[in-house]
Amino acid sequence: MALMVLEKEFFVHTSMVGKNDYIRPAAILDLFQDMASLHANILGVGFDDLVKKNYYWIVSSIEFEQLRQFKSISYVKVKTWPKEKNRLEFIREFTISDLDGNLLVKGVSTWVLIDINTRRLTRGDDIKFTGEYSSETNYPNYRRRKISLLNDNIIKEWDYKVLATDLDHNGHMNNAKYADVVYNGLTDDRAVKKIHISFLHESLLNDNIHMCYYKNDDKTNYYVGRINGEICFEMSMEVEE
Numbered sequence: 001m002a003l004m005v006l007e008k009e010f011f012v013h014t015s016m017v018g019k020n021d022y023i024r025p026a027a028i029l030d031l032f033q034d035m036a037s038l039h040a041n042i043l044g045v046g047f048d049d050l051v052k053k054n055y056y057w058i059v060s061s062i063e064f065e066q067l068r069q070f071k072s073i074s075y076v077k078v079k080t081w082p083k084e085k086n087r088l089e090f091i092r093e094f095t096i097s098d099l100d101g102n103l104l105v106k107g108v109s110t111w112v113l114i115d116i117n118t119r120r121l122t123r124g125d126d127i128k129f130t131g132e133y134s135s136e137t138n139y140p141n142y143r144r145r146k147i148s149l150l151n152d153n154i155i156k157e158w159d160y161k162v163l164a165t166d167l168d169h170n171g172h173m174n175n176a177k178y179a180d181v182v183y184n185g186l187t188d189d190r191a192v193k194k195i196h197i198s199f200l201h202e203s204l205l206n207d208n209i210h211m212c213y214y215k216n217d218d219k220t221n222y223y224v225g226r227i228n229g230e231i232c233f234e235m236s237m238e239v240e241e
Helices: 025-042 047-052 175-183
Strands: 006-012 055-066 074-082 090-097 103-115 154-161 192-199 208-215 220-227 230-239
Touching: 006 025, 025 047, 025 055, 025 074, 025 090, 025 103, 025 175, 047 055, 175 192, 175 208, 175 220, 175 230
Parallel strands: none
Antiparallel strands: 006 074, 055 103, 055 192, 074 090, 090 103, 154 208, 192 230, 208 220, 220 230
């Protein structure tokens, strides 16, 4: 059986970097998402394959750590591989390296299946990968977790209206766009080192996301987005000292 690992080169465009020429977190998430989609198609569980079974893929949690900064007008290698499915969740790991093999970013994500009609989680017992799972891991003890932010010390609040350009082919806000919502409200210009996003409720066109920004120490920022009082996502962001 083939080893279920995919690696491809991508070009880092100028539109993927922002302030101080640091790559935006949403651009890293886009690279991860592109690779997950490409690999799912190869494994026979891509978007078109799942629609036939009345399913959607949904990412419920994603984390990454940026080990080295990299800039635009360069090529990188993105690598991904899935872990064995547990009862409801599919874990997928990612790395980004330069062309010399130096590790730039490592990440891990949790995916679930949603029934198209009910918009509820489903076990997807008929979804199986055919191939040999890789034993490689950067997260040997990984367990998906909620961030569960309960801090009342709000530093900044703002609102964001979901636009048509934020939507993916599932009809809700693309997971990378949440990082841009936070990025647009940043007050810290330091480079991002770590990010963890927990997606709790989908955001639809014209939804108003009320954002709250908290800070518990000098280098870790916390963000909560709510729609009509219900939390739709939580995010922690650690920046370089």
